Amino acid sequence: MPGTDVTRYAAIHARVRAMYAGLLTEQMWVALSEASDLGGLVSLLKETTYGPYLLKVEDRALTPRRAVYQIKSRLADAFTTVVQLVPAQTRPLLTQLYRHFEVANLKAVLRGIMTGASWDQVRYVLFPLGSLTVLPAQAMVEAGNVTGAVELLRGTPYYETLSHAMPRFITEQSLFPLEVALDLNYWRQLWTSISRLGSQDRAQALRVVGALLDMNNVMWAIRYRVYHNLSEEEVINYTLPFGYRVRDEDIRAIAAGADIPRIITRIYPGLSGVDVLLHELRSGLPQLELQLQRHVAEQCRSAFTGYPFHIGVPLAFVVLHELEIQDLTVLIEAKSAQMPAEEFKAQLLMA
Amino acid sequence: MFYPQAMTEIQLIAPSRDLLAVTRVLAGQGVFHQVDASSLSSQPGISNGDSWPEQAASYATLERRVMASMQALNVEAGPPPAADRAVTIEVDVARPQVEQIEQDVKNAGAQLAGEQKRLEQLHSTLMQLEPLAGIDLDLATLGKSHYMFYMLGVMPAGNLERIQTSLARIPFVLMTLRKDRQNAVVWLAGTQHNADVLDRAARSAYLNPLNLPDTLQGTPSQVIESLHAEIKRTQQAINEQNAVLSSLRKTHQQQMQTLIWRVRASRMLAEAMARFGKLRYTYLMVGWAPTANVENLTQRLRQASPSVLLETTPINRSDTELQNVPVSLRNPGILGAFQMLVTTYARPRYGELDPTWLITLTFPLLFGAMFGDVGHGLVLALLGALVVSRRIPALRSMASLGAIVTACGLSATMFGFLYGSIFGVENALPALWIRPMQNIMEILLFAIGAGVILLSIGFVLSMYNSFVARDWGKLLFDHNGLAGFVLYWSLIGLAGGALAGLHIPAILFIIPAVAAGVCVMLSESLSHLIANHHPLVEGGIGTYAVQAVFELFETLIGFLSNSLSYVRVGAFAVAHGGLSAVVFILAGMVSHNQGLGYWIVIALGNLFIVGFEGLIVGIQTMRLEYYEFFSKFFTGGGTRYKPMTLLPVAED
Structure with a gap:
């Protein structure tokens, strides 16, 4: 009911609009891209809404990794604010979306264990979830082995998922089955959260989260076929049968070896030059992923036009914020590696 | 009470041999707010x-x-x-x-x-075998078939549909023997010809086959x-x-x-x-302590290390470089509870007035005016007192909130007497002042008047803060300074005179309003002028002119919206009476002869009013305090005072 929606979403909408205005402007992106080095970039960022987070760390301790960690703190705060303000019925969806960072942290911890990294090496790679995480990350890293670390997850939502994949990890000594299991479980739960929403919210959530899911699902299927040379049945089992624009037939067709550019063009008719882009599949995939991410960003921006009192607005904001941080990460790494502008600019989504 | 605690900057140099003793004193006293001085080490950038x-x-x-x-x-x-x-x-x-x-x-x-x-694995094996209990066949023979592929095992229930899709191109049988929310026990069968495909599908669907140890052999029931x-x-x-x-x-x-x-x-x-900063043979320690504790602290430091070098600098509130001075708010009793409302908005800066005392006065008053009812107020006060008493374990952490609820409840009781309202009955008590439902215009006008007074207090406090900070530009020309104050009251004079039909010459208000308006428009340049800061205009005349016009426009809109916001005080006082009347009408509809149903509806209705309306009025009061009142004079942004200690401490 529109009246009820206005009451439910008035506060969060006002707050999100205010936070949306805090995202970096085009002029700022230009200035950041033209910064002479990492120091210059950080100085500019200190004048933005990321400033308070960067100022918490002394300049000499502000390594590229630490700078990225600090700017991620802003997204963590924004997410916390949004989760607290959205109507109770939609909170599980936002909470589940936020768990995306926890899943990423869990994967990073497991990778750290596999490479023998210390806690100090791992801690700033993680997303700063603060107390909003069930992962005993430090204890897991200090456990020193994946089996012991997974045992520490007992009682968390991840234990059951990982325990199914552990026999394969023990046999193959590869994190691949664990990571795939975590991803599949995460997206299935996110999809379930969407299906529990009312019709208006569900439609809006599908537009944003569905676009994200489609991108991931398609990229998984293509990567498993092109990079990993997996069989049809494996590709199908490692992907999801649902989506917004992507149908299960598309995924099954990719798994069966169908023409990938043709399928991509059918799913994303607005995407131009797919044939040229994917002429050489292996080298073209990163560019395709960028194009799809830009498509997600467009979907998110479109949520800010039209009738505003729905879950799409806060969802779109947090996704856009995450994409902005992804771009900033690219910039920080590029500046610290003194990469020429023409090399990193093509990798930016928001600029 | 009116300002954060006075602080003194402390710098001390202690010989390395006394480091531990000095640090113990600094931490043991629990008053020293440490500043990171490691960058002042003789080898900065490496380590101390x-x-x-x-x-x-x-x-x-x-x-x-x-x-x-x-x-x-x-x-x-x-x-x-x-x-x-x-x-x-x-x-x-x-x-x-x-x-x-x-x-x-x-x-x-x-x-x-x-x-x-081991127990977990045994239970898992049992779970997989129980569905097969009736089959009289040695389990070992299942794996020795030349023509058929079999696999008994457990897999995530969510993968069941997917594994079937993945095997769509070959003949197979997948029987779900048992299933719960997480797991499914399945039996997968096909031809040996397709064994590779079946095996890959099973593996990628996380179907973990049952592997019985040699000690567990025989028919399913035997196992x-x-x-x-x-x-x-x-x-x-x-x-x-x-x-x-x-x-x-x-x-x-x-x-x-x-x-x-x-x-x-x-x-x-x-x-x-x-x-700490490490010098060659000494350590440099920098921090802050409340001025009241400095003498005791320095005495103890000298006892711990006679050769310690100490420099203490009491900090003046008008110092312009106060950004890093930690702010310690130590408000006693009920003020402590309301301090929470202030810090939720922002922590005052060191040189800034601590508005806790002000919110302690105005918050219950505004709440009471909107929720004036003797009965409902007393219920709230009792509930608050119950929370404060910490008798309910689940609510112990909310004791300070309880104090606020008690104060608001008592204020609502007082206004209840003024309005002559008890549990929504509007004619049982004599109204000592006014009955909002019968005098709607009067109560609304009174609410706006109260708002004008509160906003004027805000202007005065803003000017006082600027005076203490020696920020003359802000004091004179800011929209919350003298110019804004004159503009605000000139406009009130104009509007009030016209509405009340007073024969005061309008020019008496127009001249100061125009002069003050011009000052507000040009506040940035005028502030630069008296601070001798150049250039007076930044970013070009055109941009500046547009900005100045919008600044004035925003100020005028702000004055209007801030003042009219206080209408809600009167409106809620009226709504309270209206809502109570609705409860009585509903009760009458349920039971005409005032039977049990009547009293149940009255009780539920009153509960609803205390809970729901109480909450809404609380939110509205907070809004008036934060957005209309605090925004006039309170900047905030102070650094929290965190004394160094050897034990974890609760935040103020």
């Missing part, structure tokens, strides 16, 4: 020359290890010792103790974990019988291990509780020392 960061890391690791052992034995850390009794411990002394405890706990813990894991016996034996072993852990708990509990607090205190001490 000592291994304090490493030591802090070692203590942190030890702390975690002790916590892990405590968790394994289900031992609580217990209350911290008194601040002056916090004892530290050397890493080399603590480590063997931790290792000894770990050794004892680890052996028993590992055996227990092993048995628990199930053996499993039950094995489960019983394992359960017994678990009980024995639990008994061992229980005995270890008794042996180590006291030692672990002592150790955890010592290691924790040592960690905090090492972390503090890592933030």
Whole structure:
């Protein structure tokens, strides 16, 4: 009911609009891209809404990794604010979306264990979830082995998922089955959260989260076929049968070896030059992923036009914020590696 | 009470040999807010020359290890010792103790974990075999077929549909023998010709085949019988291990509780020392302390290290460089409860008025005016008192909120007498002042008048803050300064005169309004002018002119919206009476002769009013305080005062 929606979403909408205005402007992106080095970039960022987070760390301790960690703190705060303000019925969806960072942290911890990294090496790679995480990350890293670390997850939502994949990890000594299991479980739960929403919210959530899911699902299927040379049945089992624009037939067709550019063009008719882009599949995939991410960003921006009192607005904001941080990460790494502008600019989504 | 506690900057240089003694005094007194001075080390950028960061890391690791052992034995850390009794411990002394405890706990813990894991596996195997109990066939023969592929196992229930899709191109049979929310026990069969495809599909769907150990052979029912016996034996072993852990708990509990607090205190001490600046033979320590505590602190420091060099600088509130001065708010009694509302908005800066006393006065008043009812007010006051008394364990953490509710309840009671309202009955008591429902215009106008007074107080406080900070530009020309104040009252004079039909010449208000408006428009340049700051105009005349016009426009809109916002005080007073009347109408509809139904509706309605309307009025009061009132004079952004201590402390 529109009246009820206005009451439910008035506060969060006002707050999100205010936070949306805090995202970096085009002029700022230009200035950041033209910064002479990492120091210059950080100085500019200190004048933005990321400033308070960067100022918490002394300049000499502000390594590229630490700078990225600090700017991620802003997204963590924004997410916390949004989760607290959205109507109770939609909170599980936002909470589940936020768990995306926890899943990423869990994967990073497991990778750290596999490479023998210390806690100090791992801690700033993680997303700063603060107390909003069930992962005993430090204890897991200090456990020193994946089996012991997974045992520490007992009682968390991840234990059951990982325990199914552990026999394969023990046999193959590869994190691949664990990571795939975590991803599949995460997206299935996110999809379930969407299906529990009312019709208006569900439609809006599908537009944003569905676009994200489609991108991931398609990229998984293509990567498993092109990079990993997996069989049809494996590709199908490692992907999801649902989506917004992507149908299960598309995924099954990719798994069966169908023409990938043709399928991509059918799913994303607005995407131009797919044939040229994917002429050489292996080298073209990163560019395709960028194009799809830009498509997600467009979907998110479109949520800010039209009738505003729905879950799409806060969802779109947090996704856009995450994409902005992804771009900033690219910039920080590029500046610290003194990469020429023409090399990193093509990798930016928001600029 | 009106300002944050006066602070003094302390810089001290202590010889290396006295480092520990000096740090103990600084931490033990619990008044020294440390500033990171490690960058002032003689070798900045490398380290402070000592291994304090490493030591802090070692203590942190030890702390975690002790916590892990405590968790394994289900031992609580217990209350911290008194601040002056916090004892530290050397890493080399603590480590063997931790290792000894770990050794004892680890052996028993590992055996227990092993048995628990075994029990889990036995249950999993049992779960997979139970559906096959009726089949009279040796399980070993299933895997020896030449023509058929079989796999019995457990998989995530969510993958069932997908594995069937993935096998769509070949003939297969997938029987779900048992299924719950998470897991499914399945039997997958196909031809040996397709064994590779079936195996890959099963693996990628996380179907884990049942692998029976050699000790468990025979028909399913025979294996199930053996499993039950094995489960019983394992359960017994678990009980024995639990008994061992229980005995270890008794042996180590006291030692672990002592150790955890010592290691924790040592960690905090090492972390503090890592933030000192290291000179050649001395350490440089920088920080802040409340001026009232400085004398005692310096005395103790000199006792701990006679050769310590101390420099104390009391900080003047009008100092322009006050950004980093930590702010300690120490409001007593009921003020302490309302302080929470202030810090939720922002922490005052050091030179700024602490508005706690003001919100303590105005918040209950505004709430009471909107929720004036003797009965409802008393209910709220009693509920608040109950929370303050901490008799309800679940609400103990909300004691300070209880104090606010009590104050608001008492204020609502007072206004209830003024409005002559009790439990929504509007004619049982004489109204000592006004009946809002019968005098709607009067109460609304009174509310706006009260708002004008509050906003004027806000202007005065803003000017006072600017005066204390010697910010003359802001004092004279800001929209919340003198110019804004004159503009606001000139407009009120104009509007009030016209509405009330007073014969005051309008020019008396127009001239000051125009003059003040021009000052507000040009406030930035005028401020630059008196501060002798150049250029007077930044960013070009055109941009500046547009900005100036919009500044004035925004100020005027702000004045109007801020003032009219207070209408809600009167509107809610009226709504309270209206809502109560609705409850009585509903009750009458349920039971005309005032039977049980009537009183049930009255009781539920009053509960609804106290709960729901009380909450809404609370939110509206907070809105008026935060957005209309505080925004006039309160900037905030102060740094929280966090005294260095060897024990964790609650925030103010």
